[in-house]
Amino acid sequence: MINRDEVLRYLGIREPEQADPQTLAEVEALSSELEAKLVGRWIYNPFPVEKKTAEGIWLQGLSEPLLGKDIAKLLAPCDTVYLMACTLGPQAERLITLKSHLSPTAGLIADACASALTEAWCDKCEAEIRSRAGDLTFRYSPGYGDLSLTIQKAILEALVAHKRIGVSLSDSYLLTPRKSVVAILGVLPKVLGEETTPSAKPHRCGLESCDLCPLKETCTRRR
Template sequence: MNNFFESINKNAILKYLGYRYGEVPGEIMDEIDRALAIVEKVSRPKFVYRVFDKEDPTLKDILLGQDINDMDKDSFKVILLAVTLGQEIEMEVRRLSFTDLSLSVVTDAAASAAVEALADNVAENLHEDFDGFYFTDMFSPGYGDLPIGIQDKFLTLINAKKELGLTTTREGIMVPRKSISALVGVSQNKQTHRHRGCESCRLFMDCEFRRRGEYCGYQK
């Protein structure tokens, strides 16, 4: 795995912090640099994945809804993956909340951007195993009409509970929170990639902007 920390997008951190437009104060950018150093030092990044034939019957409880089936209609393989930064970064964010609340908030946002960068890094490395083929976008439980309720079965299927220590709440939220699960289709044909708007955002189910009827304006 490459050093994915180098690919963390600071604009993503600003998005999580609620900055949408205009000049960002220099002290905020300095705080982001401090937070990124903490995330890199404290995180314990891990990942696991498993490759399935598209028609594998074990996927019948995973490939639910029209959206994921539309995206994977041209795929002959489906990759299920999960990544996590571990619980240590969450413990550090909690500790900072008692000593430096501002830095705690920024570190939490930086960790969210970091786990996205980790997921992207793992997906990019998987391309090497399928040289000459094409990948769909990543699609996570909770996106579109893919139920977040499949999360527990998803993690069990790829042994992420044992290998990564992931669990889920009753609502399907992963613990540790700085974790991502996703599906990727593998096709022999070039794929059209989706517009990464609200419906395909990892924050879609818990987005403060959406709750207020607003749009963050962010595109990766």
């Protein structure tokens, strides 16, 4: 489930061939251990779009607007937006701390593995949403582009995330437990989605080409 290449990227190793055998072995061992011991939890809800401008998007049921030109461009064709939260829970932090006490290197690799595992569970959540809603924009999180981290508070409140999966926000806008993610996905209209059936999507965002994306200049997932 954990993408080992993704773990290496979190460790600053861009190509697997650049990693030494010991690092690869530790990544494999810790990935397998985390996959066996940690289970992600997620929640999501759809929110109708109430208002769109070039500066942001207003959703019914969300106490604050999603402000930012990037998110406004991304969600411009959407009439419904899904908000989601996913977490590995406090067990992940305990396991990372334990590994750190055994070895700083093991702790670092365990942290990277947990980050990759969180993303893998987010992918599962996204797939479930897609099965219900159809084609979606790519997963966009607060802190990306010009969307402020402060919007996480309103999103968590709208999802009742603390009660449902135990995710909350610190005064410095860090998610707790640490291996947690808040994300936004827009539902693409059928007219835009007809040419991007699941079997024809090379990109996670559902678009055939980066040239079609308003975030093509800043996307870290661009191929």
